Amino acid sequence: MPQDLPFAELVVVDLSQGIAGPLATMMLAQYGATVIKVEPPGGDWLRAPAQVPGGNTGVTVSGNMGKRSICVDLKSARGAEILRRLVTGASVFVESFRPGVVGRLGFSYDDVTALNPEIVYASVSGFGQSGPHAHRPAMDPVLQAYSGLMTEHGTFLDGPHRLITIPVDLTAALFTFSALSAALYGKRVHGKGTYLDLHLLQAAAWLDLHALHERLLHDGRLAPQPTIYGNYRTADGEIFLAAMNETEWARVRAVLGDDERLLADRFRPYGALRAPEPHTGASAELRALVAELLLAGSTADWVERFNAHRIMCAPVNDSVGFLREPHVEQLGLFEHLTQPGIDRPVPIPGLPGPLPIRDGSRRSVSPLAGADTADVLAEYGFSPAEVDELLAAGVVTSFAPATATAE
Ligand SMILES: CC(C)(COP(=O)(O)OP(=O)(O)OC[C@H]1O[C@@H](n2cnc3c(N)ncnc32)[C@H](O)[C@@H]1OP(=O)(O)O)[C@@H](O)C(=O)NCCC(=O)NCCSC(=O)C(=O)O
Incomplete structure (x- = not known):
């Protein structure tokens, strides 16, 4: 040694x-x-x-x-x-x-x-x-x-x-x-x-x-996550995507091409949509719209584009996919x-x-x-x-x- x-x-x-x-x-x-x-x-x-x-x-x-x-x-x-x-x-x-x-x-x-x-x-x-x-x-x-x-x-x-x-x-x-x-x-x-x-x-x-604190401090329920927070299918895989507040949601919308359906009154303000999963009502509708739009591109493309707008996201890898990520390989x-x-x-x-x-x-x-x-x-x-x-x-x-x- x-x-x-x-x-x-x-x-x-x-x-x-x-x-x-x-x-x-x-x-x-x-x-x-x-x-x-x-x-x-x-x-x-x-x-x-x-x-x-x-x-x-x-x-x-x-x-x-x-x-x-x-x-x-x-x-x-x-x-x-x-x-x-x-x-x-x-x-x-x-x-x-x-x-x-x-x-x-x-x-x-x-x-x-x-x-x-x-x-x-x-x-x-x-x-x-x-x-x-x-x-x-x-x-x-x-x-x-x-x-x-x-x-x-x-x-x-x-x-x-x-x-x-x-x-x-x-x-x-x-x-x-x-x-x-x-x-x-x-x-x-x-x-x-x-x-x-x-x-x-x-x-x-x-x-x-x-989880324990969430339950005890929210009367037995888990605290709601922001609406968009979660996993979505893409054209060739799956992505985790988060928009934590109104500003980030605006940036997500921009990456998604400012599709006007995302601007409907019932989806505003973004923060008010927060609901415990599983999502229901307007929250579920908005997630379905985002899911539909994400299907149009590849995971790698979306990850590049969201990151260019400082949006937290990642490809949903398995452990071998992680090992083979170019970034992981480059860091040794x-x-x-x-x-x-x-x-x-x-x-x-x-x-x-x-x-x-x-x-x-x-x-x-x-x-x-x-x-x-x-x-x-x-x-x-x-x-x-x-x-x-x-x-x-x-x-x-x-x-x-x-x-x-x-x-
Ligand atoms: C891991 C275990 C479930 C394995 O249970 P057991 O198969 O019953 O093994 P034990 O270690 O308790 O010991 C069994 C017997 O082997 C004997 N023994 C042990 N070592 C020796 C040597 N070197 N020589 C002779 N005899 C030996 C010991 O005296 C016991 O005899 P007798 O006295 O005659 O019975 C337990 O050890 C355990 O709960 N450990 C604490 C928690 C832990 O570390 N778990 C693994 C976590 S990791 C993991 O693997 C995971 O999560 O997956």
Whole structure:
């Protein structure tokens, strides 16, 4: 790892699995930390959809870039001894099991601080470490359902709608990364480690907040959007278009060719048309007129013309369309990274702050499960004979080695 990255001196023992915990520790690795991912003998439970055991998928690539991986059976006495050695030299410990699991493995906060009193320790769970649902297993869609997000996302559709973009996991990961960063800063200031109880529930609560406030401050209804605000078909696709006020509406009309039907008295003033979706009456009529006019041109043309008049709009892309947008390509938003176990480059967006991720560098590679088992054991004082014996006994396992070692 380059020494000028801010977390270069940190060693992180990462027992987290799935997405939320791993993405947070991946970010620590991108900022320079040495992150040792400790996986069960068969690998992280999210590796299962990979084509080879212990292999990579899109999710494991984004979650584990820059980490080292060691597979250890922590239910065996010798496996637990390996983790004790790792923990003793670490600055950060992260786990994301169901509450109670890590204690049964012998690595609760109390257990770990007995070995390393100043460690920063984070638990990531679905529903938090206490309360009636603490024990429940959970992942993103469970919290989308429980928190109201599914209902809010589906408000104008046929019913509750699940976003497949895992917003709860991503938010929980960012919260975990920021809480760990703050705790590490705090440790510099007052010299003490800390325990962090992070959960998907809290991430979902923040994602819910806008809708929650809208409902509570508008007697249970969502606040009305301006009439034109929304998606429209074009000759070859779909566009999102917004006219937030009378001035912007005048500019939209100009782009639409000042069609005189748009000037009818019943459509004035524009602000008075605001109605909760679905639109009815004059609001619905005006939207239908705009929809008819937009069908006459291509998405790219409309986007150019509206933007020339400072009107907010965008083509409605899918994620691949976004990746291939000339603007996105020109900014170099995505790196295309070669990964073990995947037969084509995987696009990964850069993060704000750390050095760019260079393909083939240590920080770019997501190891297969246990790729670094033998190396890590050697670094922590196990002799080659002991490593062979631990492998033979199934206390540790190792899949194919990682392909890159240089930064
Ligand atoms: C992700 C889970 C649903 C997976 O549930 P489970 O399959 O039941 O796994 P658990 O992690 O709880 O642990 C199961 C058992 O594995 C054992 N275990 C775990 N690691 C080891 C190792 N290294 N060696 C030996 N045994 C091990 C552990 O002790 C438990 O045993 P016993 O004690 O004997 O049972 C849960 O861990 C969970 O709710 N985590 C908190 C929230 C979270 O992070 N969810 C994923 C978000 S991201 C995501 O993936 C998404 O949203 O999509």
